[in-house]
Ligand SMILES: [Zn+2]
């Protein structure tokens with residue numbers, strides 16, 4: 001892949017399985033011996049320090065953090081709904097003042113709410129509300145418990161033109177972030193990525209806006225692929241799926257292109273552990289024929305007890321960008337539901353209408369179409385995803 005442009009700061013190629021096994025053999029020496037042993041961490045300490053396991057267990061009991069607790073300790077202090085009055089800590093006082101300020105000043109409340117929308121806050125919340133923090137959840141059934149695994153942080157970005165210059169760093173608009181497990185298939189991530197184009201329903205519905213015979217694009221055009229380090233991971237789970245990569249591979253193989261070699265695999269047969277990736281390098285997810293998303297692996301690390309423990313929660317959505325709604329051009333209140341071409345009631349062409357305004361302006365009292373225009377169902381990204 002000599003012609004591939006690498007972004008500044010990307011890492012060398014990492015083989016995820018190798019990464020996992022190397023770390024695992026040094027951090028968790030018990031792997032492969034007996035995973036059901038009570039406590040792999042104590043086993044590791046016992047081996048490293050060359051002391052019997054019983055001694056480590058005893059030290060755990062005698063010197064563990066639990067010994068720091070007193071009998072009358074309040075449980076789940078951080079989860080309290082109201083702050084008790086008898087606490088004399090400066091941080092608690094400040095927190096109290098903050099809450100009072102928000103309650104008394106509506107302007108300040110709006111300001112704070114705006115700040116809370118920021119992605120950093122969203123991500124912080126996601127990271128703190130881990131499975132171990134929430135004791136109200138029922139225990140995870142054993143078949144869904146995760147033992148040893150790696151977690152990959154994957155971000156999905158809106159596609160941009162990379163530009164011709166090698167020195168210009170492209171601007172990538174962050175759209176979604178996921179945590180996936182190494183032992184999950186690529187297709188599991190594909191199924192979680194939301195794109196408004198999957199919800200498109202083709203065709204002009206101006207004659208009968210109540211017609212519900214259309215199909216979502218995702219149910220009709222189900223093919224797609226990830227392109228990562230010279231490999232097309234195709235989604236061929238459906239019998240009518242196409243290999244989108246055929247035409248690209250044919251083009252790349254032409255003389256003088258200097259690209260390739262490119263190979264193919266199936267995404268539902270490939271684990272994230274099988275991937276070879278560079279952290280920080282943009283790869284491609286393509287579906288619906290030509291809907292492109294940039295996909296970046298930001299981090300690979302070992303699965304930790306503080307992570308969500310239920311396998312069913314992965315791939316786990318860690319962040320989703322909020323977009324401005326596309327509002328109705330008439331009432332400027334409701335989200336757009338219709339896209340029209342040739343409408344005499346619209347200030348622009350094409351134009352956007354909410355359902356009420358669209359029907360009120362384009363149909364008579366018997367529901368008959370007035371004038372000649374075309375109407376397409378419109379799905380607003382912020383409203384439907
Ligand atoms: Zn898309």
Ligand SMILES: [Zn+2]
Nearest residue numbers: 328331354357
């Ligand atoms: Zn409207």
